[in-house]
Amino acid sequence: MSEQNAVVRPTIFELLSGYRRSFEAMQAWLDEAGLAADERAGIADAWQAEMEAWFRERGYCFVCHRPVERCSCS
């Protein structure tokens, strides 16, 4: 029975809507924080790296949105 080993995985649509919420929250925070452009870019980069890890932990590739086992990104 393959059911036994099935991992509960969110759909890519759930991940993408979570991503969008996180992006909006990050943008709103940056707008309020009044940071310089280079500081904003640094925080946006760090956030992006976090999102890549977040997607991977849930079984998806951040770049192509495929399940990791079907991803052919480097």
Ligand SMILES: [Zn+2]
């Ligand atoms: Zn990929």
